[in-house]
Amino acid sequence: MLGSWRTSLRMALVVTRREARDQFRDWRIIFPVVVLTLVFPALMNFTARQAMNFVQKYNAPLVGERMIPFLLMVVGFFPISVSLVIALESFVGEKERHSIEPLLCSPLTDGQLYFGKLTAAMLPPLIAGYLGILVYLISVYVQIGWSPPLLLLVQILLLTTIQAILMVSGAVVVSSQTTSVRAANLLASFIIIPMSFLIQGESIVMFWGQYNVLWWAIIGQVIIASLLIRTGVAYFNREEMLGRELDTIRLGWAWRQVRSAFIGQAHSMIQWYRREVLAAIWSVRIPIVISALCLGIAYLAGASLAPQFRLPSDIVSFDKISQGFIEGLQAARFYSSSGILVIWLQNIRAVLIAAVLGIFSFGVLGMLVLMLPLALIGYVAANVSLAGHSALTFLAALVLPHGLVEIPTMILAGAAILNLGATFTAPAEGKTIGEAWLHALAKWAKIMLGVVIPLFFIAALVEVFITPQVAVWLLGK
Amino acid sequence: MILTQNLGKRFGDFQAVEAVNLRIEAGEVLALLGPNGAGKTTTVRMLTSLLAPSSGWARVADFDTVRQASQVRASVGVLTENHGLYNRMPAGEYLDFFGQIYHQSAAVRKQRLRQLLEDFGLLPYIRRPIGEFSKGMRQKLALARALLHNPPVLLLDEPTSAMDPESARLVRDAIRTLRSEERTIVICTHNLAEAEELADQIAIIRRGQIIAQGSPQALKARMLGPEEYEIQLALHLNGSLPDLPEAVQITASGTNWLRYRAHSPAEANPLVIQALVRQGLPVITLQAAPRSLEQVYLQAINAASPVEATHVG
Numbered sequence: 015m016l017g018s019w020r021t022s023l024r025m026a027l028v029v030t031r032r033e034a035r036d037q038f039r040d041w042r043i044i045f046p047v048v049v050l051t052l053v054f055p056a057l058m059n060f061t062a063r064q065a066m067n068f069v070q071k072y073n074a075p076l077v078g079e080r081m082i083p084f085l086l087m088v089v090g091f092f093p094i095s096v097s098l099v100i101a102l103e104s105f106v107g108e109k110e111r112h113s114i115e116p117l118l119c120s121p122l123t124d125g126q127l128y129f130g131k132l133t134a135a136m137l138p139p140l141i142a143g144y145l146g147i148l149v150y151l152i153s154v155y156v157q158i159g160w161s162p163p164l165l166l167l168v169q170i171l172l173l174t175t176i177q178a179i180l181m182v183s184g185a186v187v188v189s190s191q192t193t194s195v196r197a198a199n200l201l202a203s204f205i206i207i208p209m210s211f212l213i214q215g216e217s218i219v220m221f222w223g224q225y226n227v228l229w230w231a232i233i234g235q236v237i238i239a240s241l242l243i244r245t246g247v248a249y250f251n252r253e254e255m256l257g258r259e260l261d262t263i264r265l266g267w268a269w270r271q272v273r274s275a276f277i278g279q280a281h282s283m284i285q286w287y288r289r290e291v292l293a294a295i296w297s298v299r300i301p302i303v304i305s306a307l308c309l310g311i312a313y314l315a316g317a318s319l320a321p322q323f324r325l326p327s328d329i330v331s332f333d334k335i336s337q338g339f340i341e342g343l344q345a346a347r348f349y350s351s352s353g354i355l356v357i358w359l360q361n362i363r364a365v366l367i368a369a370v371l372g373i374f375s376f377g378v379l380g381m382l383v384l385m386l387p388l389a390l391i392g393y394v395a396a397n398v399s400l401a402g403h404s405a406l407t408f409l410a411a412l413v414l415p416h417g418l419v420e421i422p423t424m425i426l427a428g429a430a431i432l433n434l435g436a437t438f439t440a441p442a443e444g445k446t447i448g449e450a451w452l453h454a455l456a457k458w459a460k461i462m463l464g465v466v467i468p469l470f471f472i473a474a475l476v477e478v479f480i481t482p483q484v485a486v487w488l489l490g491k
Numbered sequence: 492m493i494l495t496q497n498l499g500k501r502f503g504d505f506q507a508v509e510a511v512n513l514r515i516e517a518g519e520v521l522a523l524l525g526p527n528g529a530g531k532t533t534t535v536r537m538l539t540s541l542l543a544p545s546s547g548w549a550r551v552a553d554f555d556t557v558r559q560a561s562q563v564r565a566s567v568g569v570l571t572e573n574h575g576l577y578n579r580m581p582a583g584e585y586l587d588f589f590g591q592i593y594h595q596s597a598a599v600r601k602q603r604l605r606q607l608l609e610d611f612g613l614l615p616y617i618r619r620p621i622g623e624f625s626k627g628m629r630q631k632l633a634l635a636r637a638l639l640h641n642p643p644v645l646l647l648d649e650p651t652s653a654m655d656p657e658s659a660r661l662v663r664d665a666i667r668t669l670r671s672e673e674r675t676i677v678i679c680t681h682n683l684a685e686a687e688e689l690a691d692q693i694a695i696i697r698r699g700q701i702i703a704q705g706s707p708q709a710l711k712a713r714m715l716g717p718e719e720y721e722i723q724l725a726l727h728l729n730g731s732l733p734d735l736p737e738a739v740q741i742t743a744s745g746t747n748w749l750r751y752r753a754h755s756p757a758e759a760n761p762l763v764i765q766a767l768v769r770q771g772l773p774v775i776t777l778q779a780a781p782r783s784l785e786q787v788y789l790q791a792i793n794a795a796s797p798v799e800a801t802h803v804g
Contacts, residue, residue, distance in 0.1 A: 028588070028592060032580075036577060039579040039580075040579065112571065112574075112575045113575040113576065113577060114575065115573065116571060116589070118541055119539050119569040120564060120589065120592045121561050121564045121565040252542065253543060256536060256542055264503070267504060449503075
């Protein structure tokens with residue numbers, strides 16, 4: 015076991031060495047790395063000094079103090095941004111030039127090749143990033159005597175490392191879907207745009223000075239990088255790379271795939287429910303558990319915020335539940351079929367948005383969208399409790415009547431979204447990534463059309479006609 | 492050896508290769524012929540364990556291409572259609588890199604790469620970046636890479652394309668030597684003369700199916716009919732054909748030559764000579780009329796319906 019690991023590592027490093035050596039022979043890679051390592055930190059140092067002098071003139075030293083650690087993060091990030099280009103070149107460039115074929119014909123395993131290339135794309139820019147940080151730290155120390163707290167330095171180094179892994183592992187996933195560098199560069203915006211948002215978010219944290227928040231950023235990126243690596247490993251294989259010759263859109267084929275997976279073996283609506291929908295629900299039983307846990311966590315997270323951000327007690331008072339409450343609801347189209355439609359369409363829209371976001375985020379963002387209402391309920395329920403009322407009564411009156419239908423439906427919708435998003439990360443045996451995703455889409459559609467949308471209708475019906483009555487009965491005076 | 496049974500590959504709706512049955516013994520060369528997109532590369536990729544078959548199975552060097560993919564790849568030397576060389580890397584370093592991948596020790600790598608570079612006339616260029624190599628030199632280097640680990644099975648895609656005649660001769664001689672070393676060799680080529688010269692077996696593939704298979708001679712007999720013979724005469728025919736034995740059928744003639752088909756040449760040819768001499772037409776030469784593999788290939792490929800997959804011994 016240990017021997018086989020050692021062999022795998024050795025083989026991966028053979029690939030890494032070759033690629034790294036090749037990079038050092040290419041001035042187009044070396045030049046920006048050297049500039050970003052040596053010249054850019056000096057420039058940042060100069061900027062830091064100028065900024066310090068400027069803000070001191072206006073008696074705002076805090077801005078300068080926050081800028082120095084912020085620039086520390088920037089000098090680490092800039093050289094590693096090159097790793098994205100190197101990774102695209104290494105994975106899809108080799109595919110385009112067919113120089114990957116002799117490697118694929120060799121006894122190297124897919125994993126050895128993947129990790130060898132991943133390390134090669136990451137290591138030189140990462141070393142350059144560390145060097146940049148070192149150059150910046152030395153010059154800032156010499157100029158103004160500033161040195162970072164050890165914990166902040168560790169955070170910046172970890173952030174720099176995980177961002178490099180994130181970009182490279184993202185580039186591999188992008189590369190697995192293309193056969194040309196041109197197409198890969200176009201798809202790279204799926205990496206560049208989220209990364210730029212990430213850096214902006216981290217910049218806000220750096221100026222905010224709440225460095226503890228950086229740990230959450232690190233943890234979040236570790237999770238996403240793990241998912242991307244898993245996806246990369248799943249689809250960086252010989253079959254996937256050589257089976258894809260052209261980046262063509264085959265809408266007819268895609269439609270046939272989805273249609274046949276959606277209908278399955280059913281010949282009637284009853285058969286479809288019995289065979290296909292039930293099988294689809296059974297196949298997402300693990301995502302159902304995860305989805306339920308997420309919604310539970312959302313509720314608890316919402317509740318945990320209540321002591322910190324308390325609502326005024328008159329807002330959470332039960333005194334307002336009276337006949338006027340019913341009239342207010344009637345004005346808001348409760349007790350009417352149009353009210354049902356509004357709530358029903360709102361819920362459908364929410365799960366559709368969640369599904370779209372889930373597709374691009376392995377299901378994570380989709381799940382977050384579904385968690386929000388539960389977090390809100392938890393928050394309000396906790397506020398009700400803090401105001402001296404019974405949270406259980408609040409829930410039984412205003413949430414549970416329709417929630418008994420709606421919450422399990424949301425759990426199921428979340429599970430279908432997680433399954434759809436996770437398709438990219440899980441190896442689909444005997445299927446290409448496209449086929450696997452289209453089949454997952456068909457499964458999602460089965461659950462949505464067969465269960466979620468009808469149940470949302472029932473929930474809307476209950477919410478419009480029954481929940482207000484229960485609320486008045488339990489809370490009204 | 493290579494053995495396949497109903498080997499097939501489907502990409503979505505497209506059947507790239509269908510029911511390919513091959514048996515290539517050690518010391519045998521099979522030439523896989525077919526137009527572009529016929530399924531040659533897909534077949535080779537399945538034999539190299541790069542693609543898993545959608546149907547059927549293949550064994551290469553006694554290993555199953557699906558279950559023992561790693562062993563298969565270690566036993567196969569592949570010359571890919573695109574050579575896939577690294578332009579910035581020196582030739583020696585390139586071979587050394589592949590030697591490491593094939594788990595060769597430093598000493599073996601050094602000895603082996605020098606030997607191969609010398610065999611292919613590339614030793615003086617050992618430190619030169621591959622990007623500076625001519626097409627022919629690149630082809631030879633790619634071939635050296637395929638032979639680096641001494642594989643018992645060789646899959647060579649267009650082994651002499653882009654080479655000058657001298658280099659092509661060098662490579663063909665190398666292939667003959669490799670065959671004599673009891674290696675199993677598959678060549679994919681459009682060079683039919685080369686295929687005929689080197690191959691013990693020919694397989695013609697069209698739209699993913701083997702439409703004709705067998706030795707070059709047997710394929711010619713099967714697809715072009717009995718062998719034809721050509722006679723050069725000392726005198727002109729003056730527009731009239733001579734009387735020949737009934738077993739002989741004249742297929743073409745010229746001013747002082749004629750071509751005929753004979754089912755039993757051992758019996759018919761002496762009778763033809765006797766008949767011509769009797770009629771005052773001295774014979775200068777008698778030889779089998781040249782029949783190229785190209786004729787066989789074109790006939791097979793252009794057949795309106797696929798010629799039934801024939802294995803001709």
